[in-house]
Amino acid sequence: MLKNTFCHVPGIGIRNERRLWERGILSWDAYLARNAQAHGKTANPACLAHVERSVVQLAERNPGFFGRSLPPGECWRLFAEFRSSTAYLDIETNGAAGVKGYITAITVYDGAVIHTYVKGRNLHRFKEDIKRYNLVVTYNGRCFDVPFIEKNLGIRMPQAHIDLRYILKDLGFTGGLKGCEKQFGIDRKELNGVDGYFAVLLWYDFKKNGNEKALETLLAYNVQDVVNLEPLMVASYNMKLKGTPFHASHRLTPPQSPELPFKADTETIRRILRANRRFYPEACEQTPA
Structure with missing residues (x-):
């Protein structure tokens, strides 16, 4: 395109x-x-x-030139030509604001391999690894993820950026990432109902109690946030093409779902839900004691 x-x-x-x-x-x-x-x-x-x-x-292979030149809302046109050097990206944080806030986990998916980075383990590797990519795709990353990364890790991310929040909104899809996923028929299964605040609770359960299953559940959630960006990106691209003469010739095939490296621990989810039932009353009603 x-x-x-x-x-x-x-x-x-x-x-x-x-x-x-x-x-x-x-x-x-x-x-x-x-x-x-x-x-x-x-x-x-x-x-x-x-x-x-x-x-x-x-x-x-310089998407930045086009990212700076394209009108707002038209950066989706970058995707097909730079798909091979695209990083789908999402972060999790400790939930604190200002100087007390920090990144707990980052997941990067390039359409083939899933890379995860965890504070205190391998988060430092992200700074070099992200340089492999010319384009990043996020949901609300322009306002949150990328500025947070740049400030917290002290780096610049010069990559061209497609933020699906605005593209999906222009197409009529709202309700946050999870809401958009549901409208496209994406099911998170055991992670349905887990949100950003729950990810914070998982991190503190891991840090305070040494619960590795909490960390694995956090990473499973973060990975879902990221791998689901690819089908949303492809679907958005195809829908945007409908307003052009190139809908038939340029349409992309929906991607295959990758094998996920982490599995959410349902017992950990149930335990944290019960301990925080005032924040998740509906989920607790649906969860067996």
Whole structure:
């Protein structure tokens, strides 16, 4: 889709992009060829230069150029061309604000391998590992995950960023990540009802009681947050394509679910639910004593 995009070119925008498509100019190559046939007399020189630069930047695998140029809400167009260097990402924290807040776990999924990072174990490796990727996909990561990582770990994340929260909202899907998952038929099974605050409780159960099953459950939850981003991204991409001439030709196949490295411990979940029933009354009613 990126090679068919013109809305990132200054002076063109969404409306004129559609006019180009209607005139049969469906790609950068077509735009450049049309200009060459007219001996450079048809295209605005600045627009022509930006399209030529786009060809170079894509060849050099630089999604940041497009991420900075695309209008808000159009970064989804980056996905197909940079899918092979994409990191789906989510963090968990200790729930505290300000200087007392810290990252407890990070999961990164690249469409093939799941990587988990835990405070006090291997969290330091994230700083180097994330450099492998040119694009990150998150849910609400623009406001939360990425700024928190940059501040807490003292690093910059210069990758181009697709935040599914805004893309899904534009498509009519709201209710947070879990709410969107349900609308797409994604079932978390034993992790249904577990939320971000529960992840904080799991961390403190692990830290205070040495409960490794609590940590494994926390990681199972964090991994679910991340691996579910891929089918949501693909579905969103395909839905966005419906507003273009490329719906049939560019449609992506839904991904296969990966094998998950961690399993939630249902007894740990039940115990923490019972201890915190005032926060989870409905879940406690559904959970056997």
